[in-house]
Amino acid sequence: QKEVEQNSGPLSVPEGAIASLNCTYSDRGSQSFFWYRQYSGKSPELIMSIYSNGDKEDGRFTAQLNKASQYVSLLIRDSQPSDSATYLCAVKIGTDSWGKLQFGAGTQVVVTP
Amino acid sequence: DAGVTQSPTHLIKTRGQQVTLRCSPKSGHDTVSWYQQALGQGPQFIFQYYEEEERQRGNFPDRFSGHQFPNYSSELNVNALLLGDSALYLCASSLSADWTGNTIYFGEGSWLTVV
Numbered sequence: 001q002k003e004v005e006q007n008s009g010p011l012s013v014p015e016g017a018i019a020s021l022n023c024t025y026s027d028r029g030s031q032s033f034f035w036y037r038q039y040s041g042k043s044p045e046l047i048m049s050i051y052s053n054g055d056k057e058d059g060r061f062t063a064q065l066n067k068a069s070q071y072v073s074l075l076i077r078d079s080q081p082s083d084s085a086t087y088l089c090a091v092k093i094g095t096d097s098w099g100k101l102q103f104g105a106g107t108q109v110v111v112t113p
Numbered sequence: 114d115a116g117v118t119q120s121p122t123h124l125i126k127t128r129g130q131q132v133t134l135r136c137s138p139k140s141g142h143d144t145v146s147w148y149q150q151a152l153g154q155g156p157q158f159i160f161q162y163y164e165e166e167e168r169q170r171g172n173f174p175d176r177f178s179g180h181q182f183p184n185y186s187s188e189l190n191v192n193a194l195l196l197g198d199s200a201l202y203l204c205a206s207s208l209s210a211d212w213t214g215n216t217i218y219f220g221e222g223s224w225l226t227v228v
Binding site: 004031032034042043044045046049051088090092099100101102103104105106 | 146148153154155156157158161169171201203205212213214215217218219220221222
């Protein structure tokens, strides 16, 4: 079983619609969760972090966390062609300062005009 | 404020050769981690350095080694290169005092092609 799992996609989303991305993780002790956006040929860029159960909104992005279900999701509202990228879910393993990030394989999102 | 800088950006090496990649952390950061990202995969943790010592290591062979200098910059060395080492190598810097992980910043990466 992979430790961080995501649907690989591609996820095709019409412009203006909501893109919904899902991620499950196996380490019950994890406390920090991240969504990174990665354009082709570029490095990952942090777009959201979440630490508590519930929703966290930042602009068009909403992250949702359910630690009991070991599930974290990302919603992208009013999707734009510039949102076309691979979205990586990452979990910080370890609650001390030395924790490493464990990534899923990423979900490719394609926003169609 | 300079972010995380990596060099070189692209390089091509032959099987069996050795390569050194370099990273300067974001100003004020004292911890450096290295990740390998193969095509179509998420980044995989290689190792992490703080106070010039390796603090954690992922599931990578001893051919992968590193170093951190007193100014917090770091090098990743890979010996006896294999075709499978072809990947994007990412450096991430962070603050040792931050347990949340929210201060982790990635550099633009070094693209390594082994032929």
